[in-house]
Amino acid sequence: MQPVLKIDLATRESRPWEIPADWQRDFLGGSALAARLLYEHLTPDLDPLSPAAPLLFLTGPLTGTSGPAVGRFVVCGKSPATGLWAESNAGGFWGVALRKAGYDGLWITGQSEKPLYLLVTSEGVTFHDGRMVWGLDTYETQEALREWHPLPGLRVATIGRAGEIGVRFAGIFCDHGRTAGRTGLGAVMGAKRLKAIAVQGDKALPLYDPTAYGAARSQANRALKNQPMTQVLRDLGSAGGAEYFDYLGEMPKRYFSLGALEGAENISGASVAETILVGKSACHSCVIACGRVVDLGDGTKRKGPEYETLVGFGPNLGFTDPVFAARMGEICDRYGMDVISASGVIGLVFKLYEMGKISVQDLDGLQAEWGNEHAVEVLLHEIGAGRKLGALLGQGSLAVARHFGAEEAAVQVNGLELPYHDPRGASGMALVYATSPRGACHNKSDYFLVDIGQAEEEIGLAYFDRHAGAEKAANVARHQDWRSLFDALVMCHFASVPAETIRTLVNLATGRDYSLEDLLQIGARAFQLKRVINHRLGLTGKNDRLPEAILQPLKEGGAAGYVIPFADMLAAYYRVRDWDPDSGRPRAARLEALGLGETIPSLWTNQTGEKA
Amino acid sequence: MPVFPSEDWLQALCRKLNDDAQYARIAARWEGDLAFIVEPEGPLTERLVYYLDLWHGTCRRAAAYKGLDEVQPAFLLQAGYGNFARILQGDLDPMQAMLTRKLHVKGNMAVMMRNVPTVLDFVRCAREVTDDILR
Numbered sequence: 001m002q003p004v005l006k007i008d009l010a011t012r013e014s015r016p017w018e019i020p021a022d023w024q025r026d027f028l029g030g031s032a033l034a035a036r037l038l039y040e041h042l043t044p045d046l047d048p049l050s051p052a053a054p055l056l057f058l059t060g061p062l063t064g065t066s067g068p069a070v071g072r073f074v075v076c077g078k079s080p081a082t083g084l085w086a087e088s089n090a091g092g093f094w095g096v097a098l099r100k101a102g103y104d105g106l107w108i109t110g111q112s113e114k115p116l117y118l119l120v121t122s123e124g125v126t127f128h129d130g131r132m133v134w135g136l137d138t139y140e141t142q143e144a145l146r147e148w149h150p151l152p153g154l155r156v157a158t159i160g161r162a163g164e165i166g167v168r169f170a171g172i173f174c175d176h177g178r179t180a181g182r183t184g185l186g187a188v189m190g191a192k193r194l195k196a197i198a199v200q201g202d203k204a205l206p207l208y209d210p211t212a213y214g215a216a217r218s219q220a221n222r223a224l225k226n227q228p229m230t231q232v233l234r235d236l237g238s239a240g241g242a243e244y245f246d247y248l249g250e251m252p253k254r255y256f257s258l259g260a261l262e263g264a265e266n267i268s269g270a271s272v273a274e275t276i277l278v279g280k281s282a283c284h285s286c287v288i289a290c291g292r293v294v295d296l297g298d299g300t301k302r303k304g305p306e307y308e309t310l311v312g313f314g315p316n317l318g319f320t321d322p323v324f325a326a327r328m329g330e331i332c333d334r335y336g337m338d339v340i341s342a343s344g345v346i347g348l349v350f351k352l353y354e355m356g357k358i359s360v361q362d363l364d365g366l367q368a369e370w371g372n373e374h375a376v377e378v379l380l381h382e383i384g385a386g387r388k389l390g391a392l393l394g395q396g397s398l399a400v401a402r403h404f405g406a407e408e409a410a411v412q413v414n415g416l417e418l419p420y421h422d423p424r425g426a427s428g429m430a431l432v433y434a435t436s437p438r439g440a441c442h443n444k445s446d447y448f449l450v451d452i453g454q455a456e457e458e459i460g461l462a463y464f465d466r467h468a469g470a471e472k473a474a475n476v477a478r479h480q481d482w483r484s485l486f487d488a489l490v491m492c493h494f495a496s497v498p499a500e501t502i503r504t505l506v507n508l509a510t511g512r513d514y515s516l517e518d519l520l521q522i523g524a525r526a527f528q529l530k531r532v533i534n535h536r537l538g539l540t541g542k543n544d545r546l547p548e549a550i551l552q553p554l555k556e557g558g559a560a561g562y563v564i565p566f567a568d569m570l571a572a573y574y575r576v577r578d579w580d581p582d583s584g585r586p587r588a589a590r591l592e593a594l595g596l597g598e599t600i601p602s603l604w605t606n607q608t609g610e611k612a
Numbered sequence: 613m614p615v616f617p618s619e620d621w622l623q624a625l626c627r628k629l630n631d632d633a634q635y636a637r638i639a640a641r642w643e644g645d646l647a648f649i650v651e652p653e654g655p656l657t658e659r660l661v662y663y664l665d666l667w668h669g670t671c672r673r674a675a676a677y678k679g680l681d682e683v684q685p686a687f688l689l690q691a692g693y694g695n696f697a698r699i700l701q702g703d704l705d706p707m708q709a710m711l712t713r714k715l716h717v718k719g720n721m722a723v724m725m726r727n728v729p730t731v732l733d734f735v736r737c738a739r740e741v742t743d744d745i746l747r
Binding site for chain 2: 232240242244265269270449454
């Protein structure tokens, strides 16, 4: 593994950090290794927006190797949205360029007196006055830095205005709309007055056996390219399954309160393909190419909407127009805001308006009625600029609901808004959302696909009915562990690659001899370590819950009448995870078995698992 | 007693699709012919191509071919005999087969994904006419 470059923005000093070999072996890379690197540093009294808070960019051992969908990087730290573990990964080319500069990660602390940006090359890091780009949007910033530093292959990760003003769901953006959107790490970057990080390099990437790896990855890519799921993603984008999700009652409508909405079939990858699609885009060396390029009628080629944008600014708010969703998605991207949380908090405003909790006066004359496009656009601009009610909305759904005395109305878990896969249509998502290490999240496990059939016999991942209950708890945990491995590799979850192929690639890249069970253990170790970190940050078993709206049955659609047996599912899940039923803490014996014995004193007073 | 794969089974499926009210309703908007390509495996020693012309909830024609030279259907569904048999016996969900790389689909994916309920009901009909499989 290449070193992580430690950068102090206050002193403008940097030094390479060699990662201990046993950590590389036990955590591989990505967010798994990040959890180990950050473990000692994420303390309860650490303000995530303070200079001391570390912001860690990390790649994985396959990043940039042209393997199957491995062009990604991850950003980790403490979340200003949740106060818990934060991670968010992005595709594009930025992570590849960082590795080619000779670094597998950047560890950033401190706070600059004035706005700045960084340029990282194989020569190290240089610090540049960022006042000229402070205030620019994410697209403008990328263009400016590429113009000022015309280096071949230069890539820029940046925040927008939302990150500068501390919106709790500000993200980090690169490569024209590739986003590390969730958990508010853009606000952490903004608090450091760090506008952007440009990276450039042309070094060869470290591979244990490049010849054998080259053959294996070519074979893996050929197989991936011909997969039916790849074909759906390439032809239709991430919204390729939208009609089916709608049919199953898994696509939320009107802020999770309706099971059916006339015209919802327009919100799909097929609809986009048949109307506004003019091209496709791909991350580094990816054979899937799920990215959409659209023309909204003005002759300009733009980033097209993916599933979460289409639904978040579609049926979630009472709309069925892909063009409107695409426009709102671009506004979010330019301000540097996560589309899930942004559309979620606006959905909450609409719901509170319907409930009579928010008035027209609160909204400065806006009528927050389902389907009011003007209201959505105005609110997005207010959030992105921190104006009027936007200053409150930028604190996230939980803060907004509390402000208006309706905390239970917020559809969130631990401060993070729910993505648009309703657990009433795919019950496994109930456990995924409740126990995710970063709040409600579909990227720590896309179990909604397992609930419609994406089982993997090779790793013991079975197929249960989408409305099965406690009996699928072990399967959900297994899938979370598997996806935690993907996040250690920073491998795209869309890569439908056989487990044995992944094992081969990892071993050829690292020179180790992992078995599949070893790799699953790495995933399990990472998942439980993030749980330990969260407990230390104040999480308890009471946090493992679902919003009230999700526990109510829908009256219409493909999930009508279904009530999630959540208590039974969670109890079974706790048994599988070996979590204490009172506190929710991982038991000492399980931590020891996973090689996390050194974390036990932070949770328990002794090795037998007595409470601290 | 139709046994998969056989000409009897194929024609029984065509009749079932024409007689089944539920399929007629769900597939009312479906337009497109398809072919199963059953790859030799286990007791099946040669490749089979089963063609079905499906139109607005009916089956207009069904025929077995030696290869794909004689027909150019809008959709191809290709799998080994064992996985087709598992789907028809209810041991493998068709979406599961597609998502786990056991069943390969070629054709307009926009049409396919818009019509997943039609595909699932088509499989229900196919299962209901399958009395046995080649052993």
